[in-house]
Amino acid sequence: MSKEIEKAALIGGGVIGGGWAARLLLNGIDVNVYDPSETAERTLNEMLANAKRAYSKLTMAPLLKPGKLVFLDSIEKAVQDVAFVQESAPERLELKRSILNQIDQYTPETALICSSTSGLKPSALQSEMKHPERFMVGHPFNPVYLLPLVEICGGENTSAESKQSAANFYRQIGMKPLILRKEIDAFIADRLLEAVWREGLWLIRDDVATTEELDDAIRFGFGLRWAQMGLFETYRVAGGEAGMRHFISQFGPTLSLPWTKLMDVPELNEELIEKIVSQSDAQSGMHSIRELERIRDDNLVAIMQGLKLHDWGAGAVLKEYEERLYKKAHSGVVSSEPDFSKPLSLHESKVRPDWLDYNGHMTESRYLQVFGDATDALLNFIGMDETYRKQGFSVYTVETHIRHLLEVAGGEPLSVKTQLLGFDEKRFRIVHKLIHVSSGDVLATGEHMLLSVNTNEGKACPFGKILYEKLEKIWQGHQNLDVPDYAGKGIRRLEQ
Numbered sequence: 086m087s088k089e090i091e092k093a094a095l096i097g098g099g100v101i102g103g104g105w106a107a108r109l110l111l112n113g114i115d116v117n118v119y120d121p122s123e124t125a126e127r128t129l130n131e132m133l134a135n136a137k138r139a140y141s142k143l144t145m146a147p148l149l150k151p152g153k154l155v156f157l158d159s160i161e162k163a164v165q166d167v168a169f170v171q172e173s174a175p176e177r178l179e180l181k182r183s184i185l186n187q188i189d190q191y192t193p194e195t196a197l198i199c200s201s202t203s204g205l206k207p208s209a210l211q212s213e214m215k216h217p218e219r220f221m222v223g224h225p226f227n228p229v230y231l232l233p234l235v236e237i238c239g240g241e242n243t244s245a246e247s248k249q250s251a252a253n254f255y256r257q258i259g260m261k262p263l264i265l266r267k268e269i270d271a272f273i274a275d276r277l278l279e280a281v282w283r284e285g286l287w288l289i290r291d292d293v294a295t296t297e298e299l300d301d302a303i304r305f306g307f308g309l310r311w312a313q314m315g316l317f318e319t320y321r322v323a324g325g326e327a328g329m330r331h332f333i334s335q336f337g338p339t340l341s342l343p344w345t346k347l348m349d350v351p352e353l354n355e356e357l358i359e360k361i362v363s364q365s366d367a368q369s370g371m372h373s374i375r376e377l378e379r380i381r382d383d384n385l386v387a388i389m390q391g392l393k394l395h396d397w398g399a400g401a402v403l404k405e406y407e408e409r410l411y412k413k414a415h416s417g418v419v420s421s422e423p424d425f426s427k428p429l430s431l432h433e434s435k436v437r438p439d440w441l442d443y444n445g446h447m448t449e450s451r452y453l454q455v456f457g458d459a460t461d462a463l464l465n466f467i468g469m470d471e472t473y474r475k476q477g478f479s480v481y482t483v484e485t486h487i488r489h490l491l492e493v494a495g496g497e498p499l500s501v502k503t504q505l506l507g508f509d510e511k512r513f514r515i516v517h518k519l520i521h522v523s524s525g526d527v528l529a530t531g532e533h534m535l536l537s538v539n540t541n542e543g544k545a546c547p548f549g550k551i552l553y554e555k556l557e558k559i560w561q562g563h564q565n566l567d568v569p570d571y572a573g574k575g576i577r578r579l580e581q
């Protein structure tokens with residue numbers, strides 16, 4: 086099970102199954118879907134369109150080539166040739182058990198099987214399986230294609246190895262697996278959420294607050310804190326220098342005040358349901374669900390990008406994911422020993438929809454983006470990796486000259502050819518050519534000077550041995566290439 090999973094099956098393609106489909110496909114995994122509903126294919130494709138839009142904003146890293154999506158008309162056909170199955174059917178024990186037994190019967194014995202259930206215990210779900218050791222709950226959060234958390238909960242018969250394999254797979258697709266220590270109803274996150282939801286229902290029923298006021302109480306205050314530190318780290322900070330013990334002694338006693346309704350749940354009768362529904366309509370009825378999904382996605386992307394700046398929480402997961410994407414994109418393009426008698430082909434990309442300007446062409450700044458990514462690919466190729474940077478060395482771009490030659494429309498595939506023009510012990514000079522893959526036209530050229538830097542001292546220094554030797558190796562071939570006539574020239578003066 087240690088091999089990377091390349092094909093998966095989804096049983097149930099509703100809100101959650103559709104979200105899984107988007108995450109898997111956008112991470113280059115082929116997906117088979119079985120869902121008996123006639124509308125499943127349409128709604129899943131709508132969700133996929135929203136997810137593509139969100140990913141194009143989430144990261145500038147070159148995304149993987151999307152996997153292939155196939156709808157099949159039986160569980161048997163969907164699961165027979167895959168290494169991973171995620172069940173996301175309606176939350177009914179008997180239905181899920183019967184679906185999981187069929188999956189167990191028809192999928193290869195080595196395939197992992199996970200259920201998206203929000204609360205059913207895995208021991209109850211796996212009780213009739215022939216190979217229950219590879220089954221567990223993999224509980225995601227909506228929207229599955231953006232939120233990293235997935236709770237892994239094994240049952241009595243789940244093997245520890247399967248849980249680790251599933252965790253590795255979920256990491257591969259940009260998620261943060263949380264393996265539960267014990268099997269419990271509703272797992273961790275929903276237990277917490279339900280406590281808040283229950284209190285919310287009381288506050289609406291007792292006319293203390295409307296749905297909008299409750300949402301405001303969350304999103305303008307503690308919701309922001311929760312997104313970055315959760316509950317306990319936030320309280321630790323709230324305790325001041327005296328810390329957690331002081332916080333508990335100060336606020337612990339309030340738990341016994343009659344603030345909370347604790348485990349009592351208000352009766353969800355028609356009157357209360359109608360009240361909630363009409364308040365919610367007044368609050369959000371002006372937006373369609375697809376619009377609300379896009380608003381939500383944009384906000385989540387912004388939060389995760391903000392956290393990425395501080396390498397923190399969900400932002401740290403995003404950062405790691407992007408590093409993997411860059412590495413994968415670059416290692417996929419580079420053969421271990423390229424032909425140094427030609428310019429290097431180290432980077433490929435595609436003009437994304439949000440890269441377009443008002444003329445429908447790739448906007449100016451994205452040319453530099455693609456050249457910057459190609460320079461990163463070259464640096465990676467010559468050995469400037471995490472280890473090199475941790476030693477306090479890096480390479481900075483100190484000069485750039487871009488010539489914009491041709492326009493290019495959205496969706497067009499791009500590749501970059503890179504030529505080394507010269508180097509010494511502290512600097513190298515390169516020229517990138519941006520190629521339109523389908524026509525072979527040169528769309529732009531970018532000439533760059535790079536400088537080796539000691540990041541601790543903040544000044545130039547000689548290249549490390551690995552980088553210098555690799556540059557020498559490239560130079561053995563590239564010194565024989567023609568130097569482009571525009572190289573070394575700046576922007577022409579108007580009077581010339």
Ligand SMILES: NC(=O)c1ccc[n+]([C@@H]2O[C@H](COP(=O)([O-])OP(=O)(O)OC[C@H]3O[C@@H](n4cnc5c(N)ncnc54)[C@H](O)[C@@H]3O)[C@@H](O)[C@H]2O)c1
Nearest residue numbers: 097098099100101120122173174175176201202203225227
């Ligand atoms: N909605 C959430 O926020 C959320 C979050 C985490 C987990 N979950 C869990 O995910 C699962 C699915 O929930 P959802 O919100 O996607 O529900 P949903 O109603 O949107 O989707 C369920 C899908 O299952 C399909 N289905 C019905 N019978 C089926 C069968 N026999 N075989 C295969 N598919 C069948 C339906 O046609 C539907 O498309 C549930 O177990 C739920 O508890 C939901």
